[in-house]
Amino acid sequence: MASQSIRERVVGDGDSWASRRRAERWAWLLRAFPRLDEMTVLDLGGYPSTWIQGDTRPAHVHVVNIEDLDANVPDWIAVDRGDACALPAEIASRRYDLVFSNSVLEHVGGHERRMRFAENVHKLAPAHWVQTPYRYFPVEPHWIAPGMQFMPVRARAAMARRWPLAHVRSANLRDALDGVLWTELVDKTQMRYYFPDSVIRSERVLGLTKSLIAVKP
Structure with a gap:
């Protein structure tokens, strides 16, 4: 169908516009954290494929997702099921070098749970990279x-x-x-509220902010 073809060109897994944007965002991440290959990373709400397909492999990645994930992953990746806003005690007690999250904050379920999410980000590592689509970009991304x-x-x-x-x-x-x-997109004021000590970076398309990234190196 024509609509499927259009969607694949925009957000597909191949040589789509979204794939190119993800590659640019990955380059931003490496510039912000040039020693990523030496870091332990907690990925809240993500997937192992993000790291397996990346150009740089961290020392260790712990992926926590509310969904059941395939546990057949390389030995430098661990996967667990958990709520990023209410982590199991055995995860909440750990410490990492970096908390990473990509397009999760808008799905956790309202202000109070976004606060809990942000509290976990701040508590579990001294550095973080949290990306979320921007509410006022003219096209809803999902x-x-x-x-x-x-x-x-x-x-x-x-x-x-x-x-x-x-x-x-x-x-x-x-x-x-x-x-x-x-699905509840957030704006810049909200991101600054949740991450007051972070740099809030704007990912832009044609001069318009498409997504926001809270970065604390």
Whole structure:
């Protein structure tokens, strides 16, 4: 279908626009943390593939995701199931060199849980890199839909069910509501509130801020 082809060109895993942006963001990460290969990393809400496919391998990566992940990973990666806002005690008691998170903050479920997420980021490592899409970029990034984040909830759910560029079409209204209610983009003021001691970097597209990155080297 034409819509699938368009989505693949925009956000697919191959030579898409999003893949090129991810490569640029990875280069930013390496410039911010030039000794990444010597660091222990906690990845909150991520996937092992991010690190396996990266150009630089940290000393150790611990991936914690609320989903069940494939435990068949290289020996320098560990995976656990856990809520990034309420980590199990055995993880919350550890310390790392860097906390990393990519496009997770907007999915944790409201201000109070974003505060808990940020508290864990600050507590578990002296350095962090936390990226999230920017609320006021004109295209909602999860559905590739212009202005969708500003619509009433019911309208967002209707678009989630019908918009041709959606990654997965919602089977029914409840599934659509589940998707849109668990996606809440944030702005710069909120990021500065959650990460007051960080540098808030803007990732720009055509001069417009597309995503925000809280960096504490």
